Each structure stands twice: as C-alpha cells, then as structure tokens.
Amino acid sequence: MTLQDLFETIEARRSADPESSWTAQLLAKGPEKCAEKFGEEAVEAIIEAVKGDRDALTSEAADVLYHLMVMLAARDVTLDAVLAELAARQKQSGLEEKATRG
Numbered sequence: 355m356t357l358q359d360l361f362e363t364i365e366a367r368r369s370a371d372p373e374s375s376w377t378a379q380l381l382a383k384g385p386e387k388c389a390e391k392f393g394e395e396a397v398e399a400i401i402e403a404v405k406g407d408r409d410a411l412t413s414e415a416a417d418v419l420y421h422l423m424v425m426l427a428a429r430d431v432t433l434d435a436v437l438a439e440l441a442a443r444q445k446q447s448g449l450e451e452k453a454t455r456g
Contacts, residue, residue, distance in 0.1 A: 361423050361433040368427070377424060385428035392421040 367377035380388050399414035426436065 357419065357423070358433060360420065361427070364420075364423050364427050380424050381428055385425070388421070388425040388428040392418070392425045395421045
C-alpha cells in the first residue's frame, strides 16, 4: 500500500457509516478531533523513538502516517498538495528553506 492508496481509502470512507468505520468516525467528529488524535499518535511515536523499541516505533509510525492523512482530509488538504510542497522544497537546501519561513 502506498501513501496515495491510504489517502484514497480515507477519502472513500468520508461517506461511510461511522458505526462501521473508524475513519468515518474520526472525520465525523471534525478536524479538531482529527488533529488531537494525530497529536496523540505523534507523542506515542516520540516515546517509542526515545525508548529505542524499533518494532513499537514502526507500529506507531504507521499510526502517525494514517492519522496525518485523516487530519489532512478533514481540512480538505490533498496528499498531492503536500507532495507538491515537498517537491518545491527539494529545489533548495533545508537551511535555506527554513530561513524563508516567517
């Protein structure tokens, strides 16, 4: 499964019954809840990274990617838009890009 596949699955779940889909449940609760859940998963990934448990970090990283995609979908930000932003940043060094942020 690619990130594009995952994003398309999440988008397809928008119209699903929240009783039958975790993704539909999250989206039905609104963007704020999706963002909160992403934050929780990110913290869990950080904890596993600090502990050095590779298997647990791998699992938490998958959760982070999934919940990031749900959060993006909740705010109508497409994966293509994020990938385009990454592509644009690839044309300069990370230090240069960081310096241009306000």
